[in-house]
Amino acid sequence: MKEGKWIAVALVLVVVAIGISYYLFISERDRQLAIREEVTEELDLEPEVLEDKSTGELKVKLYVYSPGATDSGKKFLRTEERTVYETGDPILTARQIVRELLAERKDVEGLSGEQRVRLRTFPPQGHLRQLYLLDDGTAVVDLSQEIVQGILGGVTWELAVIESITRSLRENVPQVKRVFFLVEGKQRRTLAGHVSIEEPFM
Amino acid sequence: MFRLRFEILLNFWLTLLFVAWTSSLIAQDLTLRVGQESHRVESATRDGKTYFRLRDIAAVFELSTNETSSQIDVFGPRGTLALMDDRPLVRIGDQYILLTGPVWRRGKGNWYVPADFLEKVLPGILNTRLTKESDGTYRVQGVGRNRVRVEFLKYPDHLSVVFRSSRAGVTAVQEFRDYVEVRYGEYLVNPDSIADPPDRELITSVKFVPEEAFGTFRVGKGEKFYSFRESRLSDPPRLVLDVFPRPGTERSSPGSGATVDLPATSRPSTSREPPDEDPGQQxxxxxxxxxxxxxxxxxxxxxxxxxxxxxxxxxxxxxIEQRLVASGEGVRLTRFRDVDLAAEQRSAAGNFHRAKVFVSVHVGGAPSAQTSGAVVYVYDPPPAEFKVSRAAPGEGGGEGDDHAELVRWNEGQIGYLNGSRRLANLMQTELNKLFGIQNSVVEARLAVLAPVMAPAVLVETGFLTNSEDLELLGRDEFQETLAYTIARVIGKFLESR
Structure with missing residues (x-):
């Protein structure tokens, strides 16, 4: 009887050990899989969310590509004023700024509608996937693949995308010291074949 | 008695539990299946990347090695590859292959290679084929035979070289100074017969080189050779090279890969040095x-x-090449045909040939139809790179004639920035005159220029998004003037050094 009791206890412990090891194995596998999956957190840019958090209006200066410019100096970008929700949260402000940039209001340049759409700095189907602000002042801007595909070639075009986002964030959000770009949640060597985005932009 | 058994069982399962937990945290080992046998290749993780132990791989394929403190040579049945500690470049013969991470020497005889070594590098020295079965498992197979017959077909305006094969398998057609190379992969080539060329002024010979890839044919260029066009056909699989003679004696050619017609006087690769020299010997x-x-x-x-x-x-x-060659310069193009190259391959070609000047030729595009004219770009390193750079000659850049010291791959250009800026300013000034516009040199973090150890610029020769530039760039005489201007600037820059 006593021997039987010990055997029963041993069996229970064995089953528990198997259960724990199986649980740890599965949870670790799921953790690894979760890392690989796309991060699809909310941007909190819905009007009702912003209105709820809003304490007023905030005027921001967007830096957009100046038509005809080729150099990377002051003339490369021109400013446009927009009004966004004041929330006191630098991340929400930064996200609103990038969203405003992406909703580019393209001036007519004597081109047909189709050409005008193709010559937008940011294509209409592109979107901001995520924007984080790290403690050291680095804004991590995760762009969708459509934005990269909308860059139809040329260093000037790539610089227009990079510099308009970088400058708009730095000039309007004091907490942003530098901007680091991701595409579809991943680090890339270049944005669209020319300009390296392996390091942040100041 | 039973207490002892219980303790043994408990210890056994706790050990099992620990092993299962730790094994799920470390990098997955590699399994190579050969027939019914499976061989395990130990893995390790470094900087978030998976590495495999070279010794295990060499044992599976029976490869011999020769190791020094910083380099290991691996000898395979079809070639030798050289790996250097903490360098991502692997040399096979005269080719360099870039891995996603540096080779890792953990100790004597204990080398590790990044995971992409298996597919990128290893097939280059093996007679066998690696097929991926699943993540972390590859099957090693002996390659089949591909019987290839080479024939010629004569046409009034050109000559066709037909490679009839029992299986498809042409992986590359590449043009060199003296020959066109047809490279096979997948299956070992067994040449059935090679006909004699009917016109040796156009094609001198077709030679089979068994040791290159899985078998390679070299089509020798004759005096009348001008250009070629390739077509890959199926059922039966065959590759056709239509070879065109130099214009003047016959009809002009349709070019060889470019989407715009080539000029009548253009000749592909021209250089002072032979293209197939051994980089280690000369x-x-x-x-x-x-x-x-x-x-x-x-x-x-x-x-x-x-x-x-x-x-x-x-x-x-x-x-541009044609203009420079006419003035006696040695010139290399990074590509002769319509093929895609990674930025690293382009800059590696510049360093491999010890470029005295590197010019990347582009045409611009901007999100505005108003943007026009040529723009010359030079490399603008990120601020942090200035701090970590220790080997670049001259803080902030010099003319950079010193190739002796090693520099980080992405910092090659830093020592040459002064030269690059001078070349860019010269070029921008001349191109502004040509376009009648005042554009400035732009500094940008261009990936293709970062590693180049020479004065280097990227030039966008007008904007295809601007209708006037588009019209200009489509005209042959404007293209000639552009090429002349750029070649003249390069010559002037070299003279002034």
């Missing part, structure tokens, strides 16, 4: 390296689909 003569941007699936600017940047860049690069 000192290289510095040359001017011209890099035609984009190519293959990478169209470059394609706002107006009938004119693609990749084709125009190749045409302009060839015209």
């Amino acid at each position: 000192p290289r003569i510095p040359v001017i390296v011209i890099d035609p941007g984009h190519g293959g699936e990478d169209y470059g600017v394609d706002v107006y689909q009938d004119v693609l940047e990749k084709g125009l860049a190749l045409v302009l690069a060839r015209k």
